[in-house]
Amino acid sequence: MPDYKAKILIVDDETGFTKLMKVALSAYDICEENNPAMALETARKFRPDLILLDVIMPEIDGGDVAARIKADPMLQYVPIVFLTAIVSNKETSQQRLFGGYPFVAKPVTPEKLMECIKQNLAF
């Protein structure tokens, strides 16, 4: 039986980034969602083990998406990690972001990202 590939949902409006991430993180089963408005629906369908959320997105920002996910009974226990470009050098050293969510600062190497995912997966 092949190793179980953890399912990662990436919600980020930057298509180049999500495409390359899918290539770089081939160890995981990655679902790209570039439209934050669709994030909740996609998450319900995909049933990810972890969600990577960009913060600054048009129409709806990452915070709103996180709130919606947490409000959904099916998804409320899925770990969320924020991916954000808006961090100063000072903030990068912090562990947690608003709402106590873990975050990763962009730009990020695939290795670092994988490490972060491993840390936050429930299993």
Next chain:
Amino acid sequence: MWDEKDMEHFFELSLDMLCIADCDGYFKRVNPAWERTLGYPKQELVGRPCIDFIHPDDRETTMREAASLARGLDTISLENRYRCQDGSYKWLSWNAKSLFPQQLIYAAARDITEQKRTEDALRKSEERYKELLASITDYIYTVHFQNETVAFTSHGPGCLAVTGYNPEDYTKDPDLWYRMVHPDDRPAVVANAAKMAAGEAPPPIEHRIFHRDGAIRWVRNQRVLRYNPQGELTGYDGLVSDITLRKEGEEQVQQVNMRLRHALARLTRSDEERIYAQMRLIEAEKLQTVGRLASGVAHEVKNPLAVLQMGLGCLAKPSDTDTPQLSLILKEMGDAVNRANAVVGDLLDFAFPTELDLRETEIEPLIRKSLLLVRHELTAAKVKVATAFGNLPSCSLDENKIEQVLINLFTNACHAMPKGGLLAVTTRQRSATAQEAGTDEGDRSGACLRAGEQVVVIEIADTGSGISEKQIPRIFDPFFTTKPTGMGSGLGLTVTKTIIDLHGGLIDIRNRPEGGAVVTIVLKCERKDARL
């Protein structure tokens, strides 16, 4: 005992006018004094009603008095005017008595015309005197010295009007002058006078006095010293002027000044507060803008960097890279670099706008050229184009920059209509409204529109979904974008507005009632005196 003959004599002799009248007021008998005084012979009076001869203004009073006689009052006395034969009037003073059983009135009248005239003249003279007195505001007093001490002081008659005391009062009471001075002003007056003792001519001094009637008046005391050939002070003349009115006026002016000063201080304070508040607001907005700018830059640069970083990671992995993936990776990385570069470039454009290269340009060909440049995007989005060009004069424009603006706006319109639609571009010439001339916020060129001057208006309308009202005020803000990351830097409209501002024009975006949005650009026509 009196007998009739005596009465007869006295009646005829009397200098006063005597008469007998019946209760209806008709003369029954008059003495010769009537003819002497009024000029009428007896026959013209007897049998006539007295009222006929009385001055119209006095008739009512006379009749009232006569009525009291008829009512039973014993005697009356009154004054009235009787008409003389020559038409003039004389004042008569009457005593009259009625006798009832006989139903007769006995009356005696004295000619008081002269007396009345004298009274009148006196009254008029008094009035004139009072007026004159009231208008006197100055008087002169003279101080005579003997052996360098004050011998006596004489006061001019005007002192009565100014101080209420007459000259004799001053002579009788040498201290009167000092007592008149207001206690608060006495030290200054004394000091002023002391200068004379020191041999100096004292400067005029203004101080208060108590007028005899108790009122406080302001006076100005000015002295002229007199010396003998030996240089000794022999006396001095003082001119005292009532300056109450001026002082009151001064005080009023001072009060008004103070009120004005307070009002000014309040205004200045509130003005300062307002300016301070405005500065704070501008600072806050600047900080916000800087913050926004910084965030925008971070986002627009870090995202491409994130792509690069991810791509490098992919490339570093030896086995997983196959050719189609490799070209994908390299393409995305290349695109990211270009995007980051473009954003930084735009940012620099926004922060440091370059000098405009202004030339006389025709707008219509420029619009057509820009439409051509975006033709590909338009067809891909299934957007139709409609143009309507008015008869336009040339404008002083930087062709490249305006082309950039047009392309930006056409592209935006295109993106607003992902499922197709109509892009309508119209131009026309008109004169600038006062409202348009009034807006110069954000103007950097200093060359605003003037009301009434000829302008060219370009309208670019789309049939997209429009812009939410909340977002419209921020539409030109740097990095404010309604598009997803990667599609536009959020600086497009910001740079567009900067370019239009530099041209001294106006740009406005609003929703159309029929749906979609319309961008209106107003540009100056070629100004002969333009030196931009």
